[in-house]
Amino acid sequence: MEKRTRVPEPTIARLATYFRCLADLSDQGVGVVSSEEIAFRAGVKASQVRKDLSYFGEFGVQGLGYPVPGLLKRVASILQLDQQHRVALVGAGNLGTALAGFPGFARWNFHILWIFDSSPARIGQEINKVKVEPMSVLPRELPADLGILAVPGHAAEDVAKLLVASGVSALLNFTGAHLHLGPGVSVRNVDLTHELAILAYHAQRLEQ
Protein backbone atom coordinates (compact mmCIF):
# COMPACT_ATOMS: atom_id res chain seq x y z
CA MET A 1 0.00 0.00 0.00
CA GLU A 2 1.22 3.42 -0.92
CA LYS A 3 1.72 5.62 2.09
CA ARG A 4 0.03 9.02 2.31
CA THR A 5 0.65 10.27 -1.17
CA ARG A 6 -1.82 13.02 -1.96
CA VAL A 7 -4.80 11.39 -3.65
CA PRO A 8 -5.49 12.92 -7.08
CA GLU A 9 -8.86 14.65 -7.43
CA PRO A 10 -9.87 12.52 -10.45
CA THR A 11 -9.37 9.44 -8.30
CA ILE A 12 -11.91 10.70 -5.77
CA ALA A 13 -14.38 11.41 -8.54
CA ARG A 14 -13.93 7.91 -9.96
CA LEU A 15 -14.38 6.39 -6.52
CA ALA A 16 -17.94 7.69 -6.58
CA THR A 17 -18.45 5.89 -9.88
CA TYR A 18 -17.02 2.69 -8.46
CA PHE A 19 -19.34 3.02 -5.50
CA ARG A 20 -22.33 3.07 -7.79
CA CYS A 21 -21.09 0.05 -9.74
CA LEU A 22 -20.43 -1.88 -6.55
CA ALA A 23 -23.87 -1.04 -5.20
CA ASP A 24 -25.39 -2.42 -8.41
CA LEU A 25 -23.29 -5.58 -8.16
CA SER A 26 -24.25 -5.97 -4.53
CA ASP A 27 -27.95 -5.65 -5.43
CA GLN A 28 -27.44 -8.36 -8.02
CA GLY A 29 -25.95 -10.58 -5.34
CA VAL A 30 -22.50 -10.74 -6.93
CA GLY A 31 -19.92 -11.76 -4.35
CA VAL A 32 -16.61 -11.10 -6.06
CA VAL A 33 -15.65 -8.79 -8.89
CA SER A 34 -12.46 -8.19 -10.89
CA SER A 35 -10.91 -4.80 -11.58
CA GLU A 36 -11.60 -5.60 -15.23
CA GLU A 37 -15.34 -5.82 -14.62
CA ILE A 38 -15.49 -2.69 -12.48
CA ALA A 39 -13.47 -0.88 -15.13
CA PHE A 40 -15.85 -1.89 -17.89
CA ARG A 41 -18.89 -0.70 -15.98
CA ALA A 42 -17.20 2.56 -15.00
CA GLY A 43 -15.76 3.25 -18.45
CA VAL A 44 -12.10 3.27 -17.40
CA LYS A 45 -9.05 0.98 -17.60
CA ALA A 46 -8.60 -1.89 -15.17
CA SER A 47 -5.16 -0.63 -14.11
CA GLN A 48 -6.79 2.67 -13.28
CA VAL A 49 -9.22 0.97 -10.92
CA ARG A 50 -6.43 -0.88 -9.15
CA LYS A 51 -4.28 2.22 -8.92
CA ASP A 52 -7.17 4.29 -7.54
CA LEU A 53 -7.98 1.72 -4.88
CA SER A 54 -4.31 1.30 -3.96
CA TYR A 55 -4.24 4.85 -2.59
CA PHE A 56 -6.41 3.63 0.25
CA GLY A 57 -5.23 0.11 0.94
CA GLU A 58 -5.30 -3.45 -0.35
CA PHE A 59 -8.85 -4.65 -0.78
CA GLY A 60 -8.50 -7.49 -3.26
CA VAL A 61 -7.45 -11.10 -3.31
CA GLN A 62 -4.84 -12.01 -5.89
CA GLY A 63 -6.05 -14.44 -8.49
CA LEU A 64 -9.64 -13.87 -7.44
CA GLY A 65 -10.75 -10.26 -7.38
CA TYR A 66 -12.46 -7.98 -4.90
CA PRO A 67 -15.12 -9.16 -2.44
CA VAL A 68 -18.06 -6.92 -3.33
CA PRO A 69 -19.56 -6.36 0.13
CA GLY A 70 -16.20 -5.53 1.70
CA LEU A 71 -15.09 -3.18 -1.05
CA LEU A 72 -18.47 -1.48 -1.14
CA LYS A 73 -18.22 -0.78 2.57
CA ARG A 74 -14.67 0.52 2.29
CA VAL A 75 -15.41 2.84 -0.61
CA ALA A 76 -18.50 4.12 1.20
CA SER A 77 -16.37 4.82 4.24
CA ILE A 78 -13.69 6.64 2.23
CA LEU A 79 -16.30 8.88 0.64
CA GLN A 80 -18.10 9.26 3.97
CA LEU A 81 -21.22 7.81 2.41
CA ASP A 82 -21.75 5.65 5.49
CA GLN A 83 -22.65 8.79 7.42
CA GLN A 84 -25.61 11.12 7.30
CA HIS A 85 -24.75 14.49 5.78
CA ARG A 86 -26.59 17.66 6.60
CA VAL A 87 -26.87 20.04 3.71
CA ALA A 88 -27.86 23.71 3.58
CA LEU A 89 -29.36 24.94 0.33
CA VAL A 90 -29.46 28.59 -0.64
CA GLY A 91 -31.76 29.59 -3.48
CA ALA A 92 -35.25 28.14 -3.81
CA GLY A 93 -35.83 29.03 -7.44
CA ASN A 94 -36.38 26.63 -10.26
CA LEU A 95 -33.17 24.70 -9.80
CA GLY A 96 -32.99 24.92 -6.00
CA THR A 97 -36.49 23.50 -5.70
CA ALA A 98 -35.63 20.61 -7.97
CA LEU A 99 -32.49 19.89 -5.98
CA ALA A 100 -34.44 19.94 -2.71
CA GLY A 101 -36.64 17.17 -4.06
CA PHE A 102 -33.97 15.18 -5.84
CA PRO A 103 -34.46 11.58 -4.67
CA GLY A 104 -30.86 10.61 -5.41
CA PHE A 105 -29.57 12.73 -2.55
CA ALA A 106 -31.43 10.93 0.21
CA ARG A 107 -30.42 7.57 -1.20
CA TRP A 108 -26.77 8.59 -0.81
CA ASN A 109 -27.30 9.88 2.73
CA PHE A 110 -27.40 13.56 1.88
CA HIS A 111 -30.22 15.42 3.58
CA ILE A 112 -31.18 18.97 2.79
CA LEU A 113 -32.24 20.28 6.19
CA TRP A 114 -32.17 24.03 5.56
CA ILE A 115 -33.36 26.11 2.66
CA PHE A 116 -32.78 29.85 2.42
CA ASP A 117 -34.03 32.40 -0.05
CA SER A 118 -34.26 36.17 -0.19
CA SER A 119 -37.55 36.42 -2.09
CA PRO A 120 -40.56 37.20 0.19
CA ALA A 121 -42.74 35.13 -2.15
CA ARG A 122 -40.78 32.01 -1.27
CA ILE A 123 -40.01 32.58 2.39
CA GLY A 124 -42.28 30.49 4.58
CA GLN A 125 -43.15 28.02 1.84
CA GLU A 126 -42.42 24.38 2.43
CA ILE A 127 -40.31 22.46 -0.06
CA ASN A 128 -40.05 18.75 0.55
CA LYS A 129 -41.03 19.31 4.20
CA VAL A 130 -38.40 21.97 4.79
CA LYS A 131 -39.51 25.54 5.46
CA VAL A 132 -37.82 28.22 3.38
CA GLU A 133 -36.14 30.75 5.67
CA PRO A 134 -35.08 34.29 4.88
CA MET A 135 -31.47 34.67 3.87
CA SER A 136 -31.20 37.55 6.30
CA VAL A 137 -30.81 35.07 9.20
CA LEU A 138 -27.40 34.13 7.81
CA PRO A 139 -24.74 33.78 9.04
CA ARG A 140 -26.04 31.46 11.71
CA GLU A 141 -24.28 28.46 13.24
CA LEU A 142 -25.51 25.52 11.14
CA PRO A 143 -24.61 21.95 12.03
CA ALA A 144 -24.17 21.32 8.31
CA ASP A 145 -21.05 20.17 6.54
CA LEU A 146 -22.19 20.85 2.99
CA GLY A 147 -23.76 23.81 1.24
CA ILE A 148 -25.45 24.13 -2.13
CA LEU A 149 -25.47 27.44 -3.98
CA ALA A 150 -28.39 27.84 -6.37
CA VAL A 151 -28.65 31.64 -6.45
CA PRO A 152 -28.07 34.09 -9.32
CA GLY A 153 -24.42 34.54 -10.26
CA HIS A 154 -24.10 38.08 -8.98
CA ALA A 155 -25.04 37.00 -5.44
CA ALA A 156 -22.81 33.92 -5.44
CA GLU A 157 -19.71 35.16 -3.65
CA ASP A 158 -21.57 36.97 -0.86
CA VAL A 159 -23.81 33.99 -0.18
CA ALA A 160 -20.83 31.64 -0.26
CA LYS A 161 -19.14 33.69 2.44
CA LEU A 162 -22.29 33.62 4.58
CA LEU A 163 -22.42 29.85 4.33
CA VAL A 164 -18.77 29.50 5.20
CA ALA A 165 -19.30 31.82 8.17
CA SER A 166 -22.15 29.51 9.20
CA GLY A 167 -19.78 26.56 9.44
CA VAL A 168 -20.09 24.92 6.06
CA SER A 169 -16.75 23.67 4.74
CA ALA A 170 -17.66 22.43 1.27
CA LEU A 171 -19.82 23.99 -1.40
CA LEU A 172 -21.58 22.77 -4.49
CA ASN A 173 -21.76 25.84 -6.70
CA PHE A 174 -24.38 26.01 -9.45
CA THR A 175 -24.08 29.74 -10.05
CA GLY A 176 -21.47 29.74 -12.79
CA ALA A 177 -19.52 32.40 -10.90
CA HIS A 178 -15.97 31.69 -9.84
CA LEU A 179 -15.74 31.91 -6.05
CA HIS A 180 -12.71 33.57 -4.52
CA LEU A 181 -12.66 31.75 -1.19
CA GLY A 182 -9.81 30.77 1.08
CA PRO A 183 -8.07 27.38 1.07
CA GLY A 184 -10.18 26.15 4.00
CA VAL A 185 -13.21 25.63 1.78
CA SER A 186 -13.70 22.98 -0.86
CA VAL A 187 -15.75 23.92 -3.92
CA ARG A 188 -17.17 21.93 -6.81
CA ASN A 189 -18.56 23.95 -9.67
CA VAL A 190 -21.43 22.61 -11.72
CA ASP A 191 -22.32 24.84 -14.61
CA LEU A 192 -25.11 23.53 -16.78
CA THR A 193 -24.72 26.12 -19.53
CA HIS A 194 -21.00 25.38 -19.71
CA GLU A 195 -21.79 21.72 -20.20
CA LEU A 196 -24.11 22.50 -23.10
CA ALA A 197 -21.52 24.87 -24.58
CA ILE A 198 -18.88 22.14 -24.48
CA LEU A 199 -21.32 19.76 -26.17
CA ALA A 200 -22.16 22.37 -28.79
CA TYR A 201 -18.46 22.61 -29.60
CA HIS A 202 -18.21 18.85 -30.04
CA ALA A 203 -21.51 18.47 -31.88
CA GLN A 204 -20.29 20.87 -34.54
CA ARG A 205 -17.11 18.83 -35.04
CA LEU A 206 -19.05 15.57 -35.16
CA GLU A 207 -21.44 16.83 -37.82
CA GLN A 208 -18.73 17.26 -40.40
Next chain:
Amino acid sequence: MEKRTRVPEPTIARLATYFRCLADLSDQGVGVVSSEEIAFRAGVKASQVRKDLSYFGEFGVQGLGYPVPGLLKRVASILQLDQQHRVALVGAGNLGTALAGFPGFARWNFHILWIFDSSPARIGQEINKVKVEPMSVLPRELPADLGILAVPGHAAEDVAKLLVASGVSALLNFTGAHLHLGPGVSVRNVDLTHELAILAYHAQRLEQ
Protein backbone atom coordinates in the same frame (compact mmCIF):
# COMPACT_ATOMS: atom_id res chain seq x y z
CA MET B 1 -0.64 30.27 -34.10
CA GLU B 2 -0.43 26.58 -33.42
CA LYS B 3 -1.69 24.52 -36.30
CA ARG B 4 -4.41 21.92 -35.78
CA THR B 5 -3.12 20.31 -32.63
CA ARG B 6 -5.94 18.51 -30.91
CA VAL B 7 -7.48 20.93 -28.45
CA PRO B 8 -7.48 19.52 -24.88
CA GLU B 9 -10.92 19.00 -23.34
CA PRO B 10 -10.08 21.17 -20.29
CA THR B 11 -9.33 24.02 -22.67
CA ILE B 12 -12.84 23.83 -24.13
CA ALA B 13 -14.33 23.84 -20.64
CA ARG B 14 -12.30 26.90 -19.67
CA LEU B 15 -13.33 28.66 -22.86
CA ALA B 16 -16.89 28.62 -21.55
CA THR B 17 -15.64 30.30 -18.37
CA TYR B 18 -13.78 32.92 -20.37
CA PHE B 19 -16.93 33.55 -22.37
CA ARG B 20 -18.84 34.35 -19.22
CA CYS B 21 -16.08 36.68 -17.97
CA LEU B 22 -15.91 38.46 -21.31
CA ALA B 23 -19.68 38.89 -21.39
CA ASP B 24 -19.49 40.51 -17.95
CA LEU B 25 -16.67 42.80 -19.06
CA SER B 26 -18.59 43.69 -22.19
CA ASP B 27 -21.67 44.58 -20.11
CA GLN B 28 -19.45 46.82 -17.99
CA GLY B 29 -18.29 48.57 -21.14
CA VAL B 30 -14.66 47.48 -20.79
CA GLY B 31 -12.88 47.75 -24.14
CA VAL B 32 -9.63 45.89 -23.58
CA VAL B 33 -8.61 43.24 -21.09
CA SER B 34 -5.33 41.49 -20.24
CA SER B 35 -4.86 37.75 -19.91
CA GLU B 36 -3.98 38.52 -16.28
CA GLU B 37 -7.42 40.01 -15.62
CA ILE B 38 -9.30 37.22 -17.41
CA ALA B 39 -7.25 34.70 -15.48
CA PHE B 40 -8.10 36.29 -12.14
CA ARG B 41 -11.81 36.28 -12.88
CA ALA B 42 -11.74 32.71 -14.15
CA GLY B 43 -9.54 31.40 -11.34
CA VAL B 44 -6.68 30.21 -13.56
CA LYS B 45 -3.15 31.35 -14.50
CA ALA B 46 -2.59 34.02 -17.11
CA SER B 47 -0.34 31.76 -19.15
CA GLN B 48 -3.14 29.24 -19.21
CA VAL B 49 -5.49 31.79 -20.73
CA ARG B 50 -3.00 32.72 -23.43
CA LYS B 51 -2.23 29.08 -24.17
CA ASP B 52 -5.92 28.18 -24.39
CA LEU B 53 -6.66 31.02 -26.79
CA SER B 54 -3.58 30.24 -28.89
CA TYR B 55 -5.16 26.97 -30.00
CA PHE B 56 -7.63 29.00 -32.03
CA GLY B 57 -5.63 31.96 -33.28
CA GLU B 58 -4.08 35.26 -32.26
CA PHE B 59 -6.66 37.54 -30.76
CA GLY B 60 -4.58 39.95 -28.69
CA VAL B 61 -2.44 43.01 -29.21
CA GLN B 62 1.02 42.83 -27.68
CA GLY B 63 1.62 45.38 -24.97
CA LEU B 64 -2.09 46.09 -24.75
CA GLY B 65 -4.29 43.05 -24.22
CA TYR B 66 -7.38 41.63 -25.87
CA PRO B 67 -10.16 43.78 -27.37
CA VAL B 68 -13.21 42.61 -25.43
CA PRO B 69 -15.88 42.77 -28.16
CA GLY B 70 -13.69 40.97 -30.68
CA LEU B 71 -12.59 38.24 -28.34
CA LEU B 72 -16.11 37.75 -27.03
CA LYS B 73 -17.35 37.25 -30.57
CA ARG B 74 -14.57 34.81 -31.40
CA VAL B 75 -15.03 32.71 -28.29
CA ALA B 76 -18.79 32.64 -28.88
CA SER B 77 -18.16 31.44 -32.42
CA ILE B 78 -15.72 28.72 -31.31
CA LEU B 79 -18.24 27.37 -28.81
CA GLN B 80 -21.08 27.82 -31.31
CA LEU B 81 -22.83 30.14 -28.89
CA ASP B 82 -23.60 32.52 -31.75
CA GLN B 83 -26.07 29.97 -33.06
CA GLN B 84 -29.43 28.76 -31.84
CA HIS B 85 -29.29 25.24 -30.49
CA ARG B 86 -32.25 22.91 -30.46
CA VAL B 87 -32.33 20.59 -27.51
CA ALA B 88 -34.39 17.46 -26.83
CA LEU B 89 -35.03 16.62 -23.20
CA VAL B 90 -36.00 13.16 -22.03
CA GLY B 91 -37.41 12.82 -18.54
CA ALA B 92 -39.89 15.32 -17.15
CA GLY B 93 -39.49 14.48 -13.48
CA ASN B 94 -38.21 16.75 -10.80
CA LEU B 95 -34.91 17.52 -12.42
CA GLY B 96 -36.08 17.48 -16.02
CA THR B 97 -38.81 19.99 -15.24
CA ALA B 98 -36.32 22.29 -13.54
CA LEU B 99 -34.00 22.04 -16.53
CA ALA B 100 -36.82 22.82 -18.94
CA GLY B 101 -37.39 26.08 -17.10
CA PHE B 102 -33.77 26.96 -16.45
CA PRO B 103 -33.40 30.57 -17.63
CA GLY B 104 -29.63 30.25 -18.16
CA PHE B 105 -30.17 28.00 -21.16
CA ALA B 106 -32.14 30.48 -23.24
CA ARG B 107 -29.65 33.22 -22.46
CA TRP B 108 -26.90 31.07 -23.98
CA ASN B 109 -29.00 30.24 -27.06
CA PHE B 110 -30.02 26.76 -26.00
CA HIS B 111 -33.70 26.06 -26.56
CA ILE B 112 -35.47 22.99 -25.27
CA LEU B 113 -37.96 22.28 -28.03
CA TRP B 114 -38.94 18.72 -27.24
CA ILE B 115 -39.71 16.98 -23.99
CA PHE B 116 -40.36 13.26 -23.72
CA ASP B 117 -41.50 11.13 -20.84
CA SER B 118 -42.91 7.66 -20.40
CA SER B 119 -45.27 8.40 -17.51
CA PRO B 120 -48.93 8.81 -18.60
CA ALA B 121 -49.38 11.34 -15.81
CA ARG B 122 -46.90 13.66 -17.45
CA ILE B 123 -47.64 13.09 -21.12
CA GLY B 124 -49.68 15.94 -22.56
CA GLN B 125 -48.72 18.40 -19.84
CA GLU B 126 -47.05 21.63 -20.85
CA ILE B 127 -43.72 22.60 -19.32
CA ASN B 128 -42.46 26.02 -20.22
CA LYS B 129 -44.74 26.02 -23.28
CA VAL B 130 -43.50 22.68 -24.55
CA LYS B 131 -45.88 19.74 -24.60
CA VAL B 132 -44.60 16.52 -23.04
CA GLU B 133 -44.72 13.72 -25.60
CA PRO B 134 -44.69 9.98 -25.02
CA MET B 135 -41.30 8.37 -25.23
CA SER B 136 -42.84 5.71 -27.44
CA VAL B 137 -42.66 8.08 -30.44
CA LEU B 138 -38.86 7.76 -30.34
CA PRO B 139 -36.79 7.28 -32.39
CA ARG B 140 -38.07 10.05 -34.62
CA GLU B 141 -36.04 12.36 -36.83
CA LEU B 142 -35.44 15.42 -34.64
CA PRO B 143 -33.74 18.52 -35.97
CA ALA B 144 -31.90 18.76 -32.65
CA ASP B 145 -28.18 18.70 -32.10
CA LEU B 146 -28.23 18.23 -28.34
CA GLY B 147 -30.01 15.88 -25.99
CA ILE B 148 -30.48 15.93 -22.24
CA LEU B 149 -30.98 12.71 -20.30
CA ALA B 150 -32.89 13.16 -17.05
CA VAL B 151 -34.35 9.68 -16.66
CA PRO B 152 -33.70 7.02 -14.02
CA GLY B 153 -30.32 5.31 -14.32
CA HIS B 154 -31.65 1.93 -15.42
CA ALA B 155 -33.30 3.49 -18.49
CA ALA B 156 -30.30 5.63 -19.42
CA GLU B 157 -28.59 3.55 -22.07
CA ASP B 158 -31.76 2.62 -23.97
CA VAL B 159 -32.98 6.21 -24.04
CA ALA B 160 -29.53 7.44 -25.09
CA LYS B 161 -29.62 5.10 -28.07
CA LEU B 162 -33.10 6.33 -29.03
CA LEU B 163 -31.88 9.92 -28.97
CA VAL B 164 -28.84 9.07 -31.05
CA ALA B 165 -31.06 7.25 -33.52
CA SER B 166 -33.15 10.43 -33.68
CA GLY B 167 -30.17 12.45 -34.89
CA VAL B 168 -28.76 13.89 -31.69
CA SER B 169 -24.96 13.87 -31.63
CA ALA B 170 -24.18 15.14 -28.14
CA LEU B 171 -25.72 14.22 -24.81
CA LEU B 172 -25.82 15.77 -21.39
CA ASN B 173 -26.27 12.81 -19.07
CA PHE B 174 -27.72 13.37 -15.60
CA THR B 175 -28.49 9.72 -14.93
CA GLY B 176 -25.28 8.69 -13.22
CA ALA B 177 -25.05 5.65 -15.47
CA HIS B 178 -22.05 5.22 -17.71
CA LEU B 179 -23.18 5.13 -21.33
CA HIS B 180 -21.57 2.66 -23.69
CA LEU B 181 -22.05 4.55 -26.95
CA GLY B 182 -19.98 4.67 -30.09
CA PRO B 183 -17.30 7.28 -30.85
CA GLY B 184 -19.71 9.33 -32.97
CA VAL B 185 -21.49 10.68 -29.92
CA SER B 186 -20.15 13.17 -27.42
CA VAL B 187 -21.25 12.79 -23.81
CA ARG B 188 -20.88 14.97 -20.74
CA ASN B 189 -21.83 13.36 -17.46
CA VAL B 190 -23.22 15.46 -14.66
CA ASP B 191 -23.79 13.48 -11.50
CA LEU B 192 -25.07 15.52 -8.61
CA THR B 193 -24.68 12.78 -6.02
CA HIS B 194 -21.09 12.24 -7.13
CA GLU B 195 -20.41 15.90 -6.60
CA LEU B 196 -21.75 15.77 -3.07
CA ALA B 197 -19.75 12.60 -2.38
CA ILE B 198 -16.55 14.29 -3.53
CA LEU B 199 -17.34 17.24 -1.27
CA ALA B 200 -18.08 14.92 1.64
CA TYR B 201 -14.63 13.41 1.19
CA HIS B 202 -13.00 16.82 1.28
CA ALA B 203 -15.16 18.18 4.10
CA GLN B 204 -14.01 15.35 6.34
CA ARG B 205 -10.37 16.18 5.63
CA LEU B 206 -10.93 19.90 6.20
CA GLU B 207 -12.57 19.34 9.55
CA GLN B 208 -9.45 17.86 11.10
Next chain:
DNA sequence: TAGATTGTTAATCGATTAACAATC
Protein backbone atom coordinates in the same frame (compact mmCIF):
# COMPACT_ATOMS: atom_id res chain seq x y z
C1' DT C 1 11.71 55.26 -26.79
C1' DA C 2 10.24 52.68 -22.48
C1' DG C 3 6.76 49.85 -20.67
C1' DA C 4 3.55 46.40 -21.15
C1' DT C 5 1.66 42.27 -22.63
C1' DT C 6 1.16 38.88 -26.09
C1' DG C 7 2.22 34.23 -28.37
C1' DT C 8 5.11 30.36 -28.06
C1' DT C 9 8.66 27.41 -26.50
C1' DA C 10 10.56 24.42 -23.31
C1' DA C 11 10.44 22.73 -18.58
C1' DT C 12 7.69 20.98 -15.15
C1' DC C 13 4.32 18.64 -13.18
C1' DG C 14 0.90 15.16 -12.49
C1' DA C 15 -2.07 11.60 -14.04
C1' DT C 16 -2.75 7.40 -16.87
C1' DT C 17 -1.25 3.10 -18.57
C1' DA C 18 1.40 -1.09 -19.41
C1' DA C 19 3.89 -4.50 -17.58
C1' DC C 20 5.01 -7.86 -14.34
C1' DA C 21 6.41 -9.92 -9.97
C1' DA C 22 3.83 -11.47 -6.07
C1' DT C 23 0.52 -14.57 -4.58
C1' DC C 24 -4.03 -16.55 -3.93
Next chain:
DNA sequence: TAGATTGTTAATCGATTAACAATC
Protein backbone atom coordinates in the same frame (compact mmCIF):
# COMPACT_ATOMS: atom_id res chain seq x y z
C1' DT D 1 0.24 -27.18 -9.53
C1' DA D 2 -1.66 -24.05 -13.22
C1' DG D 3 -4.39 -20.10 -13.97
C1' DA D 4 -5.94 -15.82 -12.67
C1' DT D 5 -5.74 -11.40 -10.90
C1' DT D 6 -3.93 -8.25 -7.66
C1' DG D 7 -0.69 -4.35 -6.12
C1' DT D 8 3.05 -1.64 -7.58
C1' DT D 9 6.65 0.03 -10.39
C1' DA D 10 8.28 2.41 -14.18
C1' DA D 11 7.18 4.35 -18.71
C1' DT D 12 4.20 7.11 -21.15
C1' DC D 13 1.34 10.58 -22.03
C1' DG D 14 -0.74 15.00 -21.76
C1' DA D 15 -1.68 19.26 -19.52
C1' DT D 16 0.04 23.27 -16.88
C1' DT D 17 3.34 26.71 -16.01
C1' DA D 18 7.35 29.70 -16.35
C1' DA D 19 10.09 32.19 -19.08
C1' DC D 20 11.12 35.18 -22.70
C1' DA D 21 11.59 36.90 -27.40
C1' DA D 22 8.54 39.45 -30.31
C1' DT D 23 6.17 43.56 -30.83
C1' DC D 24 2.61 46.96 -30.06
